[in-house]
Amino acid sequence: xxxxxxxxxxxxxxxxxxxxxxxxxxxxxxxxxxxxxxxxxxxxxxxxxxxxxxxxxxxxxxxxxxxxxxxxxxxxxxxxxxxxxxxxxxxxxxxxxxxxxxxxxxxxxxxxxxxxxxxxxxxxxxxxxxxxxxxxxxxx
Numbered sequence: 001x002x003x004x005x006x007x008x009x010x011x012x013x014x015x016x017x018x019x020x021x022x023x024x025x026x027x028x029x030x031x032x033x034x035x036x037x038x039x040x041x042x043x044x045x046x047x048x049x050x051x052x053x054x055x056x057x058x059x060x061x062x063x064x065x066x067x068x069x070x071x072x073x074x075x076x077x078x079x080x081x082x083x084x085x086x087x088x089x090x091x092x093x094x095x096x097x098x099x100x101x102x103x104x105x106x107x108x109x110x111x112x113x114x115x116x117x118x119x120x121x122x123x124x125x126x127x128x129x130x131x132x133x134x135x136x137x138x139x140x
Contacts, residue, residue, distance in 0.1 A: 031106065036075040042099045042120065045070045045077070047092050053078075056111040063112045066090055066119065068098055079117040086131040090122055097121040 017023050025031060037043045045068035052062040064087040069076045079098045081087045090096065098117040103109030108116050119127055123138040130137055 035106075036070060036073070036077050037100070038073065042097055043070050043072060044095060044097055045079075047090060047094045047096055048076060049092060050081075050087060050090065053112060053115065056113050059111045063115070065112070065115055066096075068096060068117070068119075077117055078115045079119050080112055080115045081119050081127070083128060083131040086127055089127065089130045089137055090119060094122050095124075 032039055048067045048069050050064070050066045053065050055061045055063055064081045065078055066081060066087075067076055068079045077098070079096070080101060081090055097120045099120050100106070101109040101112075101116055101118050103116065106116065108114055121127060122130065125135055125138050129135045
């Protein structure tokens with residue numbers, strides 16, 4: 001280590017920072033570029049199909065989900081349908097509003113692998129009020 005070695009250390013630190021994945025993702029804004037909602041908290045979409053996804057270990061249940069095509073950019077995403085028997089209220093070609101489930105670092109939550117969004121409203125009716133029986137499903 002020489003007297004003027006600090007310049008070399010600083011230059012190396014600057015160069016090798018780019019080997020760190022978290023630094024690169026942060027600096028190149030890759031999280032925002034890969035986001036289907038484009039930074040918004042909620043998005044409107046059309047239900048393309050309904051499917052069931054098996055829960056991760058150690059749970060053993062079928063989680064009810066649907067494939068939603070977003071109106072703003074046409075990207076298809078998977079969305080969880082929360083609530084007991086709530087999948088009865090979500091049909092194909094319905095207009096739904098989805099939001100992020102809230103897993104850590106924007107990833108999937110709980111034991112539903114690969115699903116990052118959940119259905120909040122169906123045809124402008126809140127889903128939780130529909131399956132509680134407080135309101136009826138709106139006709140389109």
